[in-house]
Amino acid sequence: MPTVSADITRMDAASGKTNLSTDVNGRPVPQHLNSAGCRIGYSEGKGRGVFASRPIDAYTVVEISPVLLFSSEEYEAHGKYTVLDQYTFRWRDGRMALALGLGSLFNHSQSPNVSYIIDTKTESIRYTTMRRIETGEELCIFYGHKLWFDVMNDGAGSGDVEEEEVDDGWGGLAGLNANERRSEIEDGSWAKSDAQSVDGREETFESLLERQIREFQGGGPDEVVPEEQLPFTRVKLTDDEEEEELSAVHTERAWVVDIPDARHITTMLKWLKASGLDTPSLSHLKRIRKVNAISTLMLTYTSLSPSCPALPADLPLSAPYILPVPSFAAITSTSLSLKNTFWPTMFAPRRKLAPELWTRGRARWACERMLKVVKEAEEAGRRDELPVAAYVPAPYDEETREASRMRREFVEYDRRRSACHPLRHAVMNVVRAVADYRASSSSDAPSPSPDTEPVPSPSMDLLSADSSSTMLPSPQSRNGSHYLLTSLTLFASHEPCVMCSMALLHSRVREVFYARRMPLTGGCGGLACVPALEGVNHRFGVNVWKGIVMEEEQVGEGLDA
């Protein structure tokens, strides 16, 4: 770890004023009155660098540097032929920027301990520690992948670092702020024709979403939108041929009960509906199986109800037991006969997980929700959190809203900074808020679990103000039949990381939409695609919004040669 071990500041005995600093080798270094504990020192093979003069906590803003902006013409004609070339980097609008203050002195590390966020509104850059930094340790940022020098002595940032912040190609999670440039739209002809700048300015992601909302306002809400005109791209999860052998059938464990007297079947089906156990996640299975005059009723997945649901006491039923049942509908006659050996399964000859049709009304609903989560992410950034948000709205269609008993919505943002807690990702926070709500007994306030403090939900107060739009969980929802995200949709500003994607899988979320891809950490197509993994017992739809700058492009906008 590069250090400045014995940095000495000499005091003038008579005046009491500090008048000279030298580093460990006696070389004079300029003083810097950085109140966060940063000082300038020499770093072996790198020239000057920024060092900690005392321990600095994780998630501390250590420097806010104003930037000097040069037009690209000025830079091309002059700047790039000067030493400035080693210090400037490309600003979002194409100008070149020079960070003042300590900003230009942070050296590069492949595993940085400082992240930075560009604030175009105030023309400044904010530098934040990503973990605790010890006295004498060098503070380094990540410049990008295209370096113009040989990397020296790259010890900074070693240790227990939050991977998502380190490796996303930015040295930190970039916001989706209003100056976000649109990328080339890969294949959307509708978008291409409109992709030009607005009033001579680049269209922001927010204004793109607002325009999409207006576009989907026209036409009938039930009109089907052609696939290529959807504002998002669906990630293909599986090959369609995979369940053509018995060993390839995906199954899940479910509670079932024999009904010895066939006259009680109708009563039990009614009870099932009223109890809330009749969830959409089981709609690919028939409820009753008849074998040798014995009727068996499927109750629910064990994952949704680890203990057996309490059955009506007044009916002569045998003891419930557990059976494996198919996880998905059958898409071919071969897979149907295989699946029926487990449990009677629906035949859905449309391709399994094939894209379902989207109407204009639903597309508009999705655009509005995406706009909301983007605004929440910006708000998080303004509150000095990582600018990441996740949002679980009430379902679009009435039927799912009723079946899921979910009439209110939840928004959470990332709280890793304020909570100093590495697991407080936006998605984890929102999953927990929904779970707490659904598991709560009598109020719609999330109930804290005993071992941790409740996750505060600043946005909830905005969302729950209208009590008519909320609904208390039914007593049945307490037995676990409706817990977590069964049949719900999640919108996220950033691709959920692998941990969050796994949490979403366990939560039985129906589908996920996100704006910014995270190629190095994402669990929904970036680093891995968790719902597409072999052997998982739930799959959820993954949809990437079109029109947001790709991470890779931004990496190239880091400090440039």
Ligand SMILES: C[S@@+](CC[C@H](N)C(=O)[O-])C[C@H]1O[C@@H](n2cnc3c(N)ncnc32)[C@H](O)[C@@H]1O
């Ligand atoms: C923005 S300046 C950083 C401050 C610089 N060290 C100084 O003394 O002014 C970028 C320059 O620092 C040097 N540098 C930064 N990180 C380095 C590293 N990991 N290894 C070697 N040189 C580095 C390179 O010469 C690079 O052109």
